Amino acid sequence: MGIVGSGPAGIYAADLLTKDETLAASETPVSIDVLDRLPTPYGLVRYGVAPDHPRIKQIQSALHKVLDKPAIRFLGNVEYGRDLKLEDLRRHYDAVIFATGSDRDRPLAIPGIDLPGSYGAADFVSWYDSHPDVGPGWRVDGTAAAVIGAGNVAVDVARMLAKDADDLLATDVTDNVHSSLAAKQVTDVHVFARRGIAQAKFTPMELRELDKQPGVEVVVDPEDFDLCEASMAAIEESNQVKTNVKILQNWAIRDPRGEPRRLHLHFLHRPAEVLGEGRVTGLRTERMALTGDGDVRGTGEYVDHEVQTVYRAVGYLGSPLADLSFDDERGVVPNEGGRVLDLDERPVPGVYATGWIKRGPVGLIGHTKGDALETVTNLVADRDALAPAAEPEPEAFLHLLEERGIAYTTWDGWQRLEAHEESLGGAHGRKRIKVRSRDDMTRIARSEESAAAGLA
Structure with a gap:
């Protein structure tokens, strides 16, 4: 299973898919990749909530617990439409959920x-x-x-x-x-x-x-x-x-x-x-x-x-997604209950949407849970009709990224970056100070040469 977008919408969908009452209850082991175009997870919780909102940012702790599940793999710095096409995702995943938000x-x-x-x-x-x-x-x-x-x-x-x-x-x-x-x-x-x-x-x-x-x-x-x-x-x-x-x-x-x-x-x-x-x-x-x-x-x-x-x-409006139809007025991917529709308003097999790219930027972060439940419920109902991925092995997708020279980041890499940001903050009596540069974030997450001084 592939999920594009690691904000609350994508992570809530991953959480539901790994609960006993959904796909996890089947005899087939559930394996989920959560992809993000940024080197870091959490989407608008990290980049859309004002820095003086620590109570809302506490949601990040709950999202961390989900991404920490063994059945879920985070892969950052991977951009759909630039690094990957829909046919790439469908070759490696039985189904794909888009949770790219409104940007x-x-x-x-x-x-x-x-x-x-x-x-x-x-x-x-x-x-x-x-x-x-x-x-x-x-x-x-x-x-x-x-x-x-x-x-x-x-x-x-x-x-x-x-x-x-x-x-x-x-x-x-x-x-x-x-x-x-x-x-x-x-x-x-x-x-x-x-x-x-x-x-x-x-x-x-x-x-x-x-x-x-x-x-x-x-x-x-x-x-x-x-x-x-x-x-x-x-x-x-x-x-x-x-x-x-x-x-x-x-x-x-x-x-x-x-x-x-x-x-x-x-x-x-x-x-x-x-x-x-x-x-x-x-x-x-x-x-x-x-x-x-x-x-x-x-x-x-x-x-x-x-x-x-x-x-x-x-x-806010969502941005068009390669290979999918798009509603320019509403800024969403046309869908019916999370099932993505083509130009003839027919469901695209194995392709779904959740969050603001599905319904528009309405409601608070908590409302995204109910939205994800609708999408996941329909995906589970469709599972017997879904065409299986041609190359479902987890290592096959990593091989594709490496073949294309994509410097992807991982969940372990994010935790290294998070520790680095906390050390920057600790030096000033603060919980953390963000690393701003994409190159620096990627380098730290991938354990490459330490970023130069003055990252923050």
Whole structure:
């Protein structure tokens, strides 16, 4: 069995496949390879969660236990579509599950969005998480920044922009990220949501964390605080919505604290245009009004906000996968219950999908478990009809990688790299400091020459 992607989605699928009630209950021994294009496992837990979220990163411990199972083999630095084709995977595996996630920013079609100083949240998140495919330099310009979106990613980006960089020194943040954030002059961060407070998608935990930052004051304009019939129904039906609304109400009516940095939450503001000639100088928004059914309408009233940078966090999209059909609008692989479909909407034998590449970037990490269960259940139901791999021997796949000169990493190699990162952190009284360079990660994981000084 092959799984492409070692984030939570892929690892949860591997875990299910090795439980007694699934394939492991059959007479045929289960052997699973979990592949990743990066030298390291864990996907968005390592490269999509803000460094000051240690509670979410604790999920990594549970994922570690799964990859530590004898029936599961991790192979990193192996990229599908570059190093391997679908026919390669089908030759070596009875079935393949794609769990490649969503790695691109959803576009926002408004004038000026491509001006210098306007960024996608995915790029910024990858930078502050020291993703090896993103350059080390990032300059946070100006004194005021705008973040477009009302989900957890928008809240993470806003918090990182407002935070004192030294508050990150207890995390795994790398030196280049700390120094760039320490140099920023941002005093005001504005977050804009098109709909009302009851329609915001962030979780109460993420919301509360905004107000726990030393030197940062959260500001909610009472004029943006509006509720309609559908909003009241949402409050009654959802504890999350009820909690969010209560938190925001308290922030809207409290007295100013006079902190040196402010994080402004604006609701019922639709981004209409990024302003500027040559680079960003502002953001124009249209005031919206609730329509009573949970939606909004434009009022024709526009407000200009003076900002020097804009970050859009309006959703992620998956990337197309070689040899598979793709839904460009939704950014997913077309599928039915995890069974990947071809252009004629027929299941592709032995090919499945799970996680965000299957359903889009909806829900929290925990929701991925139920999603993986659906895919694995359908795969198990299909197993008697699957054509067996022509070369299923585990060593045959390694021989293919070596034949193609692919410097793959292993589970043992990851543990060497992890120990190296922990030693880097220990020297500074921290749990770990990430190694940023792909070459350095690969070299350490493969026990080659030690990386040069200054890795972090």
